[in-house]
Amino acid sequence: MPELPEVECLRRSLTRIVERRVVCQELLRRDVAASIEDPRTQEAWTGLAPGDRIVALHRHGKRLAIEGESGRTLVIHLGMSGQVLLDAASAQRTHTHARWTLDDGSTLSFRDPRRFGGLWSGRSMAIVRDVLWKDLGSDALAVTELTLLDASRASRRSIKSILLDQRVAAGIGNIYADEALFDAGIRPTRRRPLSSAQAHRLAESIRVTLSAAIERGGSTLRDYVDASGSSGSAQHAHRVYGRGGELCVTCGKTLRQISVSQRTTVYCPHCQRA
DNA sequence: CTGGATGCCTGGGAGC
DNA sequence: TGCTCCCAGGCATCCA
Helix, strand or coil, X not given: CCCHHHHHHHHHHCHHHCCCEXXXXXXXXXXXXXXXXXXXXXXXXXXXXCCCEEEEEEEECCEEEEEECCCCEEEEEXXXXXXXXXXXXXXXXXXXXXXXXECCCCEEEEECCCCCCEEEEECCHHHHHHHHCCCCCEEHHHCCHHHHHHHHHHCCCCHHHHHHCXXXXXXXXXXXXXXXXXXXXXXXXCCCCCCHHHHHHHHHHHHHHHHHHHHCCCCCCCCCCCCCCCCCCHHHHCCCCCCCCCECCCCCCECEEEEECCEEEEECCCCCEC
């Protein structure tokens, strides 16, 4: 379940492909790829064309972008089960949909068994931002109190569904929504506008929760590994996610598991007041 | 317009 | 052991 921390850890584990030139590109499964300029024609996808040199790795929310010196940019979305793997980690894996050989002899590959993810190509990073990412909110690591305050006032949805809305802040998924709401002491089902103090605290909780998960290398529940194939350890620090029926680490009461916006949600009925 | 429900997809775990 | 069923969840799309 890659969310912002996992994608950021993946980005960091890919730094050594910067400055490398692409020698060969293979698209093994066309229907995972689309071109931003011409989304209807699969042939329009250009990816990382041979000869291009990789100059930068960008991330916004859960999206990763690899920019070439020609300007051409490959956007990777991992969906649920996507992986980007380098060298040994990439060898002989099932569900590999695209593969690149670089000028230092290394191999980069994209695999995604469930195919909720995908690959997009664009003529420039600016087009990626202006077209593909235009509806995304600011990156969740930079979320502000004001954004949360406005969003909670603008709709009657639950606060958890607001956090999961990538248009409000990009990068929060089911795991870190529950973790941040626990940290802030706010019940996920809350539908009333937040107070300024609550919005302030929630923004802080989101930033701290995501940063701490990045420090731990992300959460590996089943599929997530970085480009070298290494797992993260943030799952051991989860205080509510996956712990329904267990005891609250703060107050010792039983954590409750419910469904919010069709997502499994765990919270502490004592520490997270309605 | 808003927010809830559905479908996409595979692997793994539970239950029989 | 082997089968079926169900669930995980990001996000586009549909529907009330």
